[in-house]
Amino acid sequence: MRHGGIASAAVALGMRPPTVVYAIRKLREVTGDPLFLERRGNLVPTARGLKLEKAASGMLQNWHGLIEHNRQAPRLAGPRQTLRIGLSMALGDPALTQILARLSAALPERQIVSRVLDNGRQTGQALRKGLIDCAVTVDGVVSLDGIASEHMLRAQRCMIGLPTADTGPDNGQREHWTLLSDDADSDSPVRRYLAGAADGVRLTVAPSWNGQLALWRSRGGLTPVLKFNVPWIDGASAAYVTDVPPGFPAWANLGLFYLAGCAETSWLDTVRRELLTVLRGIAAATMPLPANDEALPWRRAG
Numbered sequence: 217m218r219h220g221g222i223a224s225a226a227v228a229l230g231m232r233p234p235t236v237v238y239a240i241r242k243l244r245e246v247t248g249d250p251l252f253l254e255r256r257g258n259l260v261p262t263a264r265g266l267k268l269e270k271a272a273s274g275m276l277q278n279w280h281g282l283i284e285h286n287r288q289a290p291r292l293a294g295p296r297q298t299l300r301i302g303l304s305m306a307l308g309d310p311a312l313t314q315i316l317a318r319l320s321a322a323l324p325e326r327q328i329v330s331r332v333l334d335n336g337r338q339t340g341q342a343l344r345k346g347l348i349d350c351a352v353t354v355d356g357v358v359s360l361d362g363i364a365s366e367h368m369l370r371a372q373r374c375m376i377g378l379p380t381a382d383t384g385p386d387n388g389q390r391e392h393w394t395l396l397s398d399d400a401d402s403d404s405p406v407r408r409y410l411a412g413a414a415d416g417v418r419l420t421v422a423p424s425w426n427g428q429l430a431l432w433r434s435r436g437g438l439t440p441v442l443k444f445n446v447p448w449i450d451g452a453s454a455a456y457v458t459d460v461p462p463g464f465p466a467w468a469n470l471g472l473f474y475l476a477g478c479a480e481t482s483w484l485d486t487v488r489r490e491l492l493t494v495l496r497g498i499a500a501a502t503m504p505l506p507a508n509d510e511a512l513p514w515r516r517a518g
Contacts, residue, residue, distance in 0.1 A: 221257070221258055221259055222236050222237060222259070240252065249262060249265065249450060249451075250262055250265075251265040252265060297325065297326050297327070298326065298327045298328075298329055299319070299323060299326040299327070299328050299329070299349055299350075299483060299487075300329045300330075300331065300347065300348045300349050301319070301328065301329070301330050301331070301348060301349065301350055301351065301352065301487070302330075302331050302332075302333035302339055302342055302343075302348040302350070302351035302352070302353075302473075303315070303330055303331070303332060303333065303351070303352050304332075304333065304351075304352060304353045304354045304356070304398055305332055305396055305397070305398055305424055305425050306354035306355075306396055306398040306399065306425075306442065306468075307352065307354060307442070307470075308425055308441070308442060308444075308445035308448065309425050309426065309448075310445060310448045310498070311442075311444070311445070311494065311495065311498055312330075314494045314498070315352070315490070315491065315494050316328060316330055318490040318493065318494055319486075319487065319490050322486050322489075322490050323483065323486055326483065331347070331348055333348070333351055333353075337358075339351045339353060339356060339358055339473060340358040340359070340360040340363055340473075341360075343358075343360075343363055343473060343474065343475055344360060344362070344363075349474065349475075349478070349483075350472060350473060350474040350478075350484065350487060351472070351473045351474070352368070352470065352471070352472055352473075352491060353470070353471050353472075353473060354371075354398060354442070354468050354469075354470055355404060355405055355465075355468050355469055355471075356469075356471050356473060357403045358473055362475060362476050362477075363473055363474070363475065363476065364473070364474055364475070364476040364478075364479055365471050365472065365473050366471060366472045366488070367469060367470075367471055368470045368471055368472050368488075368491055368492060368495060369469075369470040369492070369495045369496065369499060370467050370468070370469060370470070371442045371443070371444060371467070371468050371470055371495070371499055372442070372443040372444075372466060372467060372468075372499075373406075373440055373441070373442055373443065373464075373465060373466055373467060373468045374440070374441060374442075374443045374446065374456060374457065374460070374466070375438050375439070375440050375441075375456075375457040375460060375464070376432070376438070376439060376441060376446070376449070376452045376455040376456055376457060377436075377437065377438045377439075377455055377457045378432065378433065378436040378437065378455055379436050380392050380435065380436035380437050391417060391418055391437065392417075392418045392420070392435060392436060392437030392438070393410060393417060393418065393419050393420070393437055393438050393439065393440075394419075394420045394421075394422060394428055394431045394432040394435065394437060394438070394439040395407070395419060395420070395421050395422070395428070395439070395440070396421075396422055396424075396425060396428045397421055397422065397423050399440060400419065400421045405465035405468075406440050406465060408465075409463055409464055409465055412463070413461075418437075420435060428441075429449060433451075438457065442468060444498045444499045470495060472487070472488065472491065
């Protein structure tokens with residue numbers, strides 16, 4: 217974007233030119249846009265490329281802040297403890313980046329280590345085994361004794377749709393669904409909805425948020441996302457499906473899970489506060505919050 221060509225970008229990044237070409241090709245697959253056009257021997261960004269660069273710069277700035285925090289952390293007095301947090305990919309990369317940045321700044325005495333988890337059994341087992349200290353899930357279900365849960369936010373879930381690759385714009389658009397692995401779990405409201413849908417629904421499951429979007433763009437059809445992520449997905453606003461079918465789980469519950477014995481700890485109070493700040497900030501920027509959306513007292517699951 218800043219160097220105008222593959223060779224100069226490779227030198228600036230300390231990479232070989234074929235590596236830069238490969239990275240651009242993968243970005244094109246994810247975004248569904250050429251990103252650059254060749255003009256008079258230089259690469260000129262497309263309109264979508266410029267928009268994505270602005271969004272990506274903000275995310276990189278957050279990551280650079282995390283790196284700088286980790287560099288300075290050893291100077292703090294006393295040993296650093298580790299906070300291990302499990303995160304659902306369904307939150308979306310923009311929210312995940314902001315959550316980690318806020319927690320890193322709010323808990324300078326702790327090293328923040330994140331781990332991607334699903335919303336159900338894996339989360340409960342990871343808490344039980346001490347692999348994580350807490351987890352943030354989307355429609356998470358953990359039915360194990362000793363695990364506490366808190367409702368953090370109700371977030372609107374929406375669908376974005378494209379014509380499928382083998383049909384016209386008006387035929388079969390609702391037959392092909394691309395799901396993130398979290399939504400493909402048997403306990404997920406989305407999967408339960410599709411289980412009761414008409415025959416002929418085809419599913420493609422993606423292991424990551426970016427993979428979900430890349431598959432959706434390449435194959436068409438429908439994919440569910442949290443509405444506050446739509447502005448971050450290039451082209452999603454135009455693909456937004458306003459009329460969801462009856463029974464579709466239009467609201468998702470964002471929850472916090474942890475061992476019940478940690479309910480009154482200071483670090484968990486900080487995690488609660490920063491999570492609400494990030495999630496409410498993102499959600500309020502795209503939609504009004506429900507009037508009844510308040511953080512609920514913790515309860516024991518199971």
